[in-house]
Amino acid sequence: MANEILAREPNYLEYQGKHKGIAGWLLTLDHKRIGLMYLMAIMVFFFVAMTLGVLMRLEMLTPGETIMKPQTYNSVFTLHGVIMVFLFIIPAIPAVFGNFFLPIQLGAKDVAFPRLNLFSWYLYILGAILAVASLFSGSGAADTGWTFYVPYSIRSAQNVTMTTMAAFVLGFSSIVTGLNFVVTIHRLRAPGMTWFRMPLFAWGLYATSWIQVLATPVIGITLALIMLERFLGIGVFDPALGGDPILYQHLFWIYSHPAVYIMILPAMGVVSEILPTFARKDIFGYKQIAISSLGIAFIGYLVWGHHMFVSGMSDASRIVFSLLTFLVAIPTGVKIFNWVATLYKASIKFSAPFYYVLAFIFIFSIGGLTGLVLGALATDIHVTDTYFVVAHFHYVMFGGMGIMFFATMHYWFPKMFGKMYSEKIAIIACTQIIIGFNMLYFPMFIMGYMGMPRRYYDYLPQFQGWHILSTVGSWILVTGIVFMFGNLLYALLKGPKAPDNPWGGTTLEWRIKGLPTLENFEEIPVVTGGPYVHDRPTYIMHPSKEIQHTNGDAKKAEKEGVSH
């Protein structure tokens, strides 16, 4: 009977409110539509930045000029970094999938502040426009690297001001999303959903949001100071006037190190969603995984100095930062071990999203473990600012968060669009991505240890073999990614209708029949147990009806429900 009522409600895609057509999207306050708008915008920039990446690989195919001049190359890697970091990887999972699924997983009708949510999308677009405009105005996009190190960034004749302005605005957008999520998680959990009954994706987002709120302002002011320095010459970052370039690096990394955990924590949250679903079993060590997210977020604030081991920072400081850096590995390890343990005595349903998660665990571990090489003082001093670092961060960013972004798309695609894609093609594409990825980035570790510095337009001939291997890898990766997106796009247009719960997921979004409606739930559900319990229901989806059935036993059920 409940289904009948639901069937009459239009889903969020069909819903016609005050505004129709395109305005119904641009003025929407629905978290799901805003999520999709983010998805579209983010995909556009992701493709732009990926194309820049592939162009860089082409340039590196041969020593000397291959397809571009040094000035172009310098702008290309800067823009590649800026777009990937600020326009893709930081907003991707929180702003798209967090927006879409966080409220549903919490049993809420929307985020706490829908208007702010839309506002943050517009800020994102504004920042994106500025980033793109910096290409075509003034003397062209910044050529400083995404780190904007002074004093080069205040001396460069390129349009650095506009690029930093873009990053500044994007930072603001990120803060607003984070703030919204913290309040949403505190205030809008469904009745019965205690902290330790919250899905782990929500935990990941919670930790992420705190980083967004508490770290982002620091980069805001730092970038603003670069702009002021360029316009007015206030001196705080200009060594000619007594400013200290190392202080700039402190301020930059105070934000940008925690930011790498903004990138990875939501992805780790999704891993914790996908694994129990396909293992068809409760997750191993729920509480440890939940708490370790907060642990990573906190320790993440204490390690920024590991980016500055050769900058001339005090020796004492280098030692402290190196020691602290190693501590981040512990909560991350706890997560990895718990994930693997979840598979023990499971009954695994092998599907595309699960395959991506396996790829993630393998590739991210490589990335993380090489992070330890960078964390150790002696080795970092040798490999810092070489391709070893480039390999490390592509393994964690692309191989970690990027692969999980793909996994997330495959996992929630049926619930977002109501369509099903070809799993076979998805798995083939994933295999190809894994091969191409490793061929692209693994040689960089070797080159890096051999002493190939990063941000080099040109290189010494002894590196050419590795560069060729790497470039060929990028082509394999390109086709894999094109294949994957093609598959999804085809499904979107022509795919068969997806079942309500194709994977047997246990969290609230899978309990919704069909696509979510405007308000997600006809009635706010009542939660009676943990999120990944497979052998009994832990949610009462239609409390008013079901309670009458069971003589108002919701309370009792809740008490009995194991709350982990």
Add this chain to the structure above:
Amino acid sequence: MTEYTETAEHVHESGHMHRDDEASKMAMWLFLFTELLLFGGMFLLYGAYRFQYADGFKVAAADMNSFIGAVNTIILLTSSLSVALSIGAIQRNQKKLALAMLWFTLLCGLGFLVNKYFEWSHEISNGIYPGGPALQEMSNGQVIYFGLYYVMTGLHGLHVIVGMVFLAVMIAFIQKDIITNSNYQKLENAGLYWHLVDVIWIFLFPLFYLLH
């Protein structure tokens, strides 16, 4: 506690308006944290440079007019009081008093800015501004001191202006009875913001004016 709070600002057409003051207060505090850390970055720079250029900073600070600084401190403290009082007045349903207090706060804010204006123009007319003739003669420590001085007090001044805009909107809301004795979280939030601006000045004042 009779209703399920759907969203703090529940705006779906189909839904009825729900209010969650707790949520909006929480959001306001989070926003204040971001402001705090924004200035925090600047204070960190100040601390670092003061550590490095202790003497230059002292010499530079000797130029500052600590009297104007002190007056401005008192002005802001008083304005904080009046905002707090206006909330108290709204709680007691004394609309007139609340309005008067807010107008008084705006006046204080204006006074603060006027003072700042005179102070800045005095410095500038002496050639003390980034790239200015007097500054070019000075030591690195002094240059950075004044660089920070202009950025930090400028940013603070900007916040005073934003705060005044907030409070002006609150005045309109009170007049239209949107803010009442049972619904005044908006005013609380504006007040929180204003107090934050005050708190930041509480630190700026000794750091820039009392360094002899």
Add this chain to the structure above:
Amino acid sequence: MSEQIYSQEQASGAQAAHHTEGGHAHITGYGTYILVWLGLVALTAVTVTVAGIHLGSLTLITALVIAAVKTSLVGYHFMHIKYDNAITKIFILVCIVIFLTFWILTFSDLSFR
């Protein structure tokens, strides 16, 4: 409608705990505010006088301590932290702790190089 039935359950979720009116039951007397203000003005006077006397490195420390006291007065009374729930207090604590770590770790560089 149904929401009413489940109001009790909400207590175990996040929704419930403090609803609006509950939080605002506390009304501070005007007198308290004015007293606090007097305290703040007095402290300002103290900082100015202390700065006049030459205490060396103590000048900075006293100035900062007084500023911290003033801040806590403003926060506690004017910003109503006094009446706030535990969550807000924890939030503020977290923010302060993070901010302090920025200082401590940055100065681990500056003061040893």
Add this chain to the structure above:
Amino acid sequence: MNPITELVDDSFIFIVGISVILLVGITAAMIYFVFRYSEKNNPKPDQSITGSTTLEILWTVIPLLLVLAMFFYGYAGFKEMRSIPPNAMVVKVTGKMWFWHFEYENKKTSDTLLYLPADKDVRFELQSVDVNHSFYVPAFRVKEDCIPGRTNYMWFHTSQVGTYDIECAEYCGLNHSYMLGKVIVLPESEYLAWVNKVDTVKKVDSVKTDSLKTVLPKTDSLKTTLTKTDTTKAPVNRKDTTRTVKKDSVMRKENK
């Protein structure tokens, strides 16, 4: 023998070794579970397994010990890098967009090519006159930034005679990738002969400076001349000596 190189390589092998063991273990367990507990092989999952305190403690404490060991390894190498032998010779290194300038103890200078005696400890004082650079000699596993407005230091031990690459490792603008150079380690006697031959070489040096400044931004001539040396390995290939060296005919003869 070069103590730093060995320490760095040893800590690298230590960390990578542990990492590989962990990675293989994790991956093997994962793959084994996926097959052993597939839907087909294990139709009914064991729902009673939700965690284990013992395991949690184990995989917190063991990794903690491992990473502490890694830290100490890295720290030991670092300590060596920062403890300069007391009688090390001093060379002032100045980074400039986009070439290296060296000043020796007797005020003699050279650009791009750094001449050092074999089997000596050398302390470098690193400065920059414009933007950040980073003085990097991969063969000796050391680098340190050159930051305008301050002097950083580093040192290494020149082990054997040979030619080693110098690279700028901190992004510094247009020709960052051409800010290369060579360490030319000579037998002590040849070095002394070179460093004391003030007049002739000085002339050549200034020529070099000028040609570098003018040539670099336009073409990649430096790259084509300063090439073909294995960065990782020490041995010199005499034929690789660069054009600038060739000009210095005296040098070349002494080298042979």
